Amino acid sequence: MKTLLILTALASLLINCGASTTASREFAISLPSARIESREMPTQREVLEKTKVVVLGTGTPIPDASRAGSSIAVIHKGNAYLFDVGAGAVRQATIARYLYDIPSLYPSQICCVFLSHLHSDHTLDLSELAHTLWWRRSNPLLAWGPEGISRISKAITDMIAIDADFRINGLQPVANSEGFKISDKTIEPGIILQQDGLSVEAFLANHGDISPAYGFKIVTDELSIVISGDTAYSDLIAEKSEDVDLLFHEVISRSGLKRNSPAFQRYHNSVHTTSDELARLATLARPKKLILYHGLFYGTEEAAVLDEIRALYDGEVILAKDLDVFSRE
Numbered sequence: 208m209k210t211l212l213i214l215t216a217l218a219s220l221l222i223n224c225g226a227s228t229t230a231s232r233e234f235a236i237s238l239p240s241a242r243i244e245s246r247e248m249p250t251q252r253e254v255l256e257k258t259k260v261v262v263l264g265t266g267t268p269i270p271d272a273s274r275a276g277s278s279i280a281v282i283h284k285g286n287a288y289l290f291d292v293g294a295g296a297v298r299q300a301t302i303a304r305y306l307y308d309i310p311s312l313y314p315s316q317i318c319c320v321f322l323s324h325l326h327s328d329h330t331l332d333l334s335e336l337a338h339t340l341w342w343r344r345s346n347p348l349l350a351w352g353p354e355g356i357s358r359i360s361k362a363i364t365d366m367i368a369i370d371a372d373f374r375i376n377g378l379q380p381v382a383n384s385e386g387f388k389i390s391d392k393t394i395e396p397g398i399i400l401q402q403d404g405l406s407v408e409a410f411l412a413n414h415g416d417i418s419p420a421y422g423f424k425i426v427t428d429e430l431s432i433v434i435s436g437d438t439a440y441s442d443l444i445a446e447k448s449e450d451v452d453l454l455f456h457e458v459i460s461r462s463g464l465k466r467n468s469p470a471f472q473r474y475h476n477s478v479h480t481t482s483d484e485l486a487r488l489a490t491l492a493r494p495k496k497l498i499l500y501h502g503l504f505y506g507t508e509e510a511a512v513l514d515e516i517r518a519l520y521d522g523e524v525i526l527a528k529d530l531d532v533f534s535r536e
């Protein structure tokens with residue numbers, strides 16, 4: 208039984224790897240186990256590598272066997288910047304660290320996370336991220352989020368206080384007794400980080416009555432990326448996405464939406480972007496690649512959402528899978 212479970216997991220890894228849109232590499236599956244990693248700074252090799260985007264989680268609040276909660280990692284000059292951190296994202300980061308040899312995705316090496324809004328499917332792994340191997344963190348996790356981020360940060364720091372006390376005041380060697388603390392920052396619209404030639408801009412999204420909710424535009428010397436977060440159709444997102452290399456946008460399938468109760472249809476229409484609305488946005492913005500994530504399908508075939516968009520938009524559209532990787536080709 209145990210063997211079968213492992214084989215199943217390996218098969219799913221191979222399937223996911225095959226989905227990479229930049230390369231059809233075959234991976235030898237021999238991921239190391241329980242390896243402790245620490246480093247003070249990125250290696251020369253990491254600093255020289257091209258900017259990559261690793262999709263850690265493409266899911267929603269609905270449990271999904273093949274999708275972790277929402278999370279997209281931008282890897283630039285040896286640092287990993289996460290945009291949202293839904294349930295399971297940190298586990299995916301560990302897998303991606305070894306599959307793609309990206310040391311900055313080792314959980315205690317991840318420097319930064321940006322939360323688009325404070326719905327649980329975007330935040331549930333924040334504690335996992337901040338507190339996995341915290342006693343070996345070089346620096347506390349930097350976490351940006353809307354108003355309310357400091358309350359969440361304080362709550363999960365309180366949750367880990369007993370663990371911190373055991374480790375700091377017991378026999379265990381602790382490299383960094385401050386490593387469990389989170390350095391939180393409240394987002395205001397505008398440029399919120401500039402580092403090593405990467406800039407992160409936050410702009411208001413339109414998540415109905417969940418406000419504020421932010422989208423992000425990330426620009427490096429070789430790649431421009433917009434991540435919508437959760438949002439209904441937004442002219443501002445269309446404007447920010449004009450001619451970008453990669454537009455990651457949430458979507459709700461028009462045919463799937465019809466399977467909801469009238470109350471939920473009303474709710475989804477006010478907080479999410481339907482496939483036809485997204486086709487309209489992409490027609491205005493003309494991103495080089497439109498990448499769908501955080502898809503709400505409600506039992507319809509996932510591919511149907513692609514058909515719905517392609518019927519109205521002639522640019523490139525990709526339905527992202529967990530562990531897809533994108534970079535400039």
Ligand SMILES: [Zn+2]
Nearest residue numbers: 267326328437
């Ligand atoms: Zn969501």
Ligand SMILES: [Zn+2]
Nearest residue numbers: 324326414437
């Ligand atoms: Zn949401």
